[in-house]
Amino acid sequence: YLRDTVQGETDRRMKVYFCGSIRGGRDDVLLYRKIVEKLQSYGTVLTEHVSSTELSDRGEDASAAGDRAIHDRDVDWLRQSDVVVAEVTQPSLGVGYELGRAVDMKKKIFCLFRPSSGRCLSAMIRGADDGGLFVVRDYSEDELENVLEETQGNPTKT
Numbered sequence: 001y002l003r004d005t006v007q008g009e010t011d012r013r014m015k016v017y018f019c020g021s022i023r024g025g026r027d028d029v030l031l032y033r034k035i036v037e038k039l040q041s042y043g044t045v046l047t048e049h050v051s052s053t054e055l056s057d058r059g060e061d062a063s064a065a066g067d068r069a070i071h072d073r074d075v076d077w078l079r080q081s082d083v084v085v086a087e088v089t090q091p092s093l094g095v096g097y098e099l100g101r102a103v104d105m106k107k108k109i110f111c112l113f114r115p116s117s118g119r120c121l122s123a124m125i126r127g128a129d130d131g132g133l134f135v136v137r138d139y140s141e142d143e144l145e146n147v148l149e150e151t152q153g154n155p156t157k158t
């Protein structure tokens with residue numbers, strides 16, 4: 001039952017903050033979709049919009065809310081979250097910023113990177129892996145199902 005509840009709190013679902021590139025580029029949006037669907041079997045994903053194919057690299061409607069509103073809402077969600085899961089293959093300033101803030105908040109962080117992209121992950125992300133609260137996991141697309149199930153780095157195991 002630990003799967004969809006927070007340890008010691010059987011009355012509420014785990015809150016997951018998912019990070020993925022938006023203005024940094026939407027190349028991996030279908031992968032974000034798959035990750036978010038999987039995470040939704042573990043708990044509530046606060047940032048489901050990140051995985052929406054409707055959302056372009058312009059981001060959410062900034063005219064209605066403004067970038068400040070997006071920022072403040074997201075930092076608030078980050079604070080509320082039990083775990084942060086980030087797909088970090090597509091470089092994104094916003095994702096890097098969220099991860100830095102999350103480290104400061106001492107959140108449990110799980111980063112997923114695909115070496116098959118040919119990219120080399122930022123040292124500020126790979127180098128933040130401490131084998132404890134901050135874990136970076138290299139994976140390939142066909143491993144996606146298993147990677148979130150694994151004990152080591154599994155966001156649902158505390």
Ligand SMILES: O=c1[nH]c(=O)n([C@H]2C[C@H](O)[C@@H](COP(=O)(O)O)O2)cc1CO
Nearest residue numbers: 019020021022023024059060092094095
């Ligand atoms: O419209 C938005 N809504 C939003 O929630 N974000 C947050 C969530 C994503 O994990 C992250 C993406 O940052 P960026 O847009 O710099 O790639 O920032 C970012 C934007 C646009 O920057």
